[in-house]
Amino acid sequence: MAYAQTQFDSFHNTILFGYESSKELRERREALLCDLKNNISADAPAYETFYQGSYALDTGVTPLDGNPDMDIGIIFDCAPEDYSDPLKLKKFVRDALVRHNRTVDIRRPCVTVTYYRDNVATHHIDMAVYSINGNNQTNIAWCRESTPLEEREWVVSEARELTKKITDRFDGTDRSQFRRAVRALKRWRDxxxxxKNTPSIGLTVAAHKWFSPRYDATDGKARDLIAIRDLIQQMLNNWGGRLTVNLPVAPYSDLFERMSDKQMTSFKTSLEALRDGLNEAEQQPDTHEACKILRKQFGEDFPVPEKVDTTKQTSAGLSVSGRSA
Structure with missing residues (x-):
């Protein structure tokens, strides 16, 4: 059997996007937060910021289009009823950030700052605007500038609680394998x-719900191939007419609800192909051949070693980690 763990590790190191190691994005982040602090209207309430999304979860993947992003939450010290028109707070943020070297657009879920080089987008930062309701829940400002006043709304969205719940699901080597599996799934999706109706957060929450770490029972080494394969099988096992993956925090919405029935059917077919490919790769006696199969699923960044270096004895014993929550 070929588990290709060395190649999975190499693949992960190639596709991971480490925000703290990205000097340019880190500098842009600091500049934005500084501009927000210095330029925001005196009429705006006090605020605090936090990181959310793949940045906070440490599950970022280098995008195929070369345009990485970062998500920042801005929680204003006010209640939703203090600003019945949430667009007003989003305009405070937009107006504080407008500068010549970037575009700033108010989108429905956030204020998006995009940077360009030679008229090509190089990266962007999404800044979501929140208030806090009487139940101490964060509410996100949900509207564009073009949204009619009566349709602009505050929607309960517990982004910080989601980050904590997902991060706390595993620890140690289990958490590391969880993050590798999520990154692999994201690249497979890409x-x-x-x-775009199969969102990264949907795959991440599916993994939060159904992922189980896998290790070799003999030497204790990680077996990412088996862990990813078993996760996919769990997703397929829980398929009804559709795959439903609800947020584990308010508003508890289905993260795949925007997928049409046709897209959902295609998604299932692709997942079955991934599962079958992982099974086929595992059964190969030679790692070279296994990795050729895996590359078809995960793309050109998945390494295929020279054939002469690949045939090694492996253990068939596997165990589920007892450390998972």
Missing amino acids: EHIGH
Whole structure:
């Protein structure tokens, strides 16, 4: 059997996007927060910021289009009823950040700052605007500038609680394997799913719900191939007419609800192909051949070693980590 763990590790190191190691994005982040502090209107309430999304979860993947992003939350010290028109707070943020070297757009879930080089977007930072309701829940400002006043709304969205819940699900080597599996799934999605209705957070929460760490029972080494394969099987086992993955925090919405029935059917077919490919790779006696199969699923960044270096004895024993929560 070929588990290709060395190649999975190499693949992960290639595709991971480490925000703290990205000097340019880190500098942009600091500049934005500084501009927000210095330029925001005196009429705006006090605020605090926090990191959310893949940045906070440490599950970022280098995008195939070369345009990485970062998500920042801005919690204003006010209640939703203090600003019945949430667009007003989003305009405070937008107006504080407008400068010549970037575009700043108010989108429905956030204020997006995009940077360009030679008229090509190089990276962007999404800044979500929140208030806090009487139940101490964060509410996100949900509207564009073009949204009619009566349709602008505050929507309960517990982003900080989601980060904590996902991060606390595993620890130690289990958490590391969880993050590798999530990154691998994200890159697989980018390679095989041709629309945006299969969001990264949907895959991440599916992993939070159904992922189990896998290690070799003999030497204790990680077996990412088995862990990812078993996760996919769990997703397929829990398929009804559709795959439903609800947020584990308010508003508890289905993260795949925007997928059409046709997209959902295609998604299932692709997941089955991934599962079958992982099974086929595991059964290969030679790592070279296994990695050729895995590359078809995960893309050109998945390494295929020279054939002469790949045939090694492996253990068939596997165990589920007892450290998982």
